Amino acid sequence: MSDPEIVVSAPGKVILFGEHAVVYGRKAIAASLDLRTQLKIHLIPDSTAVTLELPDISLSNTWQVADLAAAQPTGNVDVKNPSPPSDKYLAALHRLAGTDTDHTDTRTLALLAFLYMYTSIHHTTVRKCPAGRFHAASQLPPGAGLGSSAAYCTALAAGLLTMCNVISRPEGKTWSKEDLEVINAWAFQGEKLIHGNPSGIDNSVSTFGDAISFKSGKISPFESVAALKILLVNTKGPRSTKVLVQGVRDRYNRLPAIMEPILDSIEEISCTCERVLLELGGSPVDGQENTQGKNYQILEELVDICQCLLNALGVGHPSLDQVSSITAKHGLHSKLTGAGGGGCALVLLRPDTAPDVIDKVTAELRDCGYDVWETSIGATGVSQHSQPK
Template sequence: MSDPEVVVSAPGKVILFGEHAVVYGRKAIAASLDLRTHLEVHLLPDSTSVTLELPDIHLSKTWQVADLAAARPTGDVDLKNPSPPSDQYLAALHRLAGTDADNTDTRSLALLAFLYMYTSIHTTARRCPAGRFHASSQLPPGAGLGSSAAYCTALAAGLLTMCDVITRQEGKNGADTTWGKDDLEVINSWAFQGERLIHGNPSGIDNSVSTFGGAISFKSGEISAFKSVAQLKILLVNTKVPRSTKVLVQGVRDRYNRLPAIMEPVLNSIEEISCTCEKVLQELGSPTVEIKENTQGKYYQVLEELVDICQCLLNAIGVGHPSLDKVSSITSKHGLHSKLTGAGGGGCALVLLRPDTAADVIDKVTTELRDCGFDVWETAIGARGVSQHS
């Protein structure tokens, strides 16, 4: 713990195809999103306190090092293969956070994840270090873009690096760096445990994408990373229409139970879209495949068709919303293609951008969407995973 500062970041995630169908055993595709959560760790050797600052949710809390040290788990902690906290340990974390087990607001859960990782990872240290932890994010919370996973992944990477559990990265000429596969697996394991405290029973998809970056397919609990993936430019649109994922999932279930013979082929079609997307993205991103300009256009034409068809199918299973229809109307007027991403019923949409999409078209679309009260970001998918910065 000789370094006075550790700076890391982790990306959010976006579901490209397969929303809702994945609940029924079909394949879905997710990719890292180049909107990131950054964590700065400032060690303060002469201090006796630890401060967590989360300005995006207006949270700052300070603890005495002695109180955090007293809460550390008493049994052996496998730093390379973490396990969930015991009931007794969890109760101690709630006391430190000033919350109870029934408190599920964003601030309380963010505190709990930090306290769990801080006290667990420092179990073998002679002394818990004093310092300041400052996390800021480009990801809106609660929008289905993996903001909590990016937070947990950045926390895990920062704390594990600070305690020398994983190899410190030394970038050349100030370049950002990442870790080897084994260290990334450790980061991912801790991030998943943090996600479990926040979400209860997560799939592990969000933290895996945040850790490793790129894109993955997932089906029936199995996660497979793409060997290569094209970095696609997109507009990400947050309609800011609140929705309940649980209610939307139940609505699809009710429709499925009423009309299984109709819903089955729709879900099969959504899976075929995911499979086609997987092939296209890997070919576009493959270093061994020569993509000529005219050939690249054909790939993007396929992706645009997949976006349009998938949006129609998602409307058919009942997860559309007038706000999402508005996004489609505006983007199609300018020759662009969009679909919902995540649970639907409002929430977020993605707009595919070809490499040659004119800047003035992007500006016009962005302005019109913002005039509707939506938040809009120009970003990319397939971004690097968790990274350390000089």
């Protein structure tokens, strides 16, 4: 087996502010998370087989290239502007995956995303997709609302499009803006296969990195963003995003006059966060008073207020209350991130937070059975990590 022809990675994402309110046309802020999914593509000379390995979900499948080539997209496919598979094409992908159209488990969806990208790109390029081994491993827990599927789809798109010369191999770590747009378009189609009707936030953050604002379908990247340190806590509490969203809708329908001001307040938090992050991420001006401490204080207040408002929407959970209680005891501030009802929380860390405080909080949270990572937001988007030899 040869050395890896290409190694790429893509970051996960975290919602800073705006959860649930974004469903009602309010602004949300999302940022890339420095926990990544890495894809290694090994070419195997003279091989006729393609293997996909996803050890995080105990999946390994092998196909013959000829069998993959037989699954052809219906109609014309624009390699730089992909479209969803037709029902006939999707049925062919299910047959390759060894499943029927009723299967929507994690393994099946991961297979479909790979097979869709491989076969579609294979049929729209002069240089066909290679035989070999595709090995993807992630630091992101699946199903935790941290964009694990988007990081997977983004890494797949970047690797396949580069291998097939649809986009140029970057001289450094990342691609041109034009090529990133193509990667993002394919990643979005993969996300649609997995999630049905995604917003496009996760794949955009995974592709471009840094942070974005999102409102009424419009995604706006930040010009610069501070790389904030956080603790990310996975309470591992089972929850259904669909059920939580419907619960907020039911409460809104019962109490619209009360819910509207809550949603407006959450949007104001998002807008304030955007201003603060841009200021923290900007270049210092000579003679300007150092406002870093003030901005971190504002962010901490936003975290506390937003957590209370999200509880008022009905998406809190005792496990998230426990995270808030433990972190507050040590002078830290935390909120849920994502759908709520369990799931994940983020804990804001000031640059001068003492290491022993971080260690104590981490130990207490892990004693509760939670997973904890010390990481940062504002990470680089999809990246290449090695050149072919």
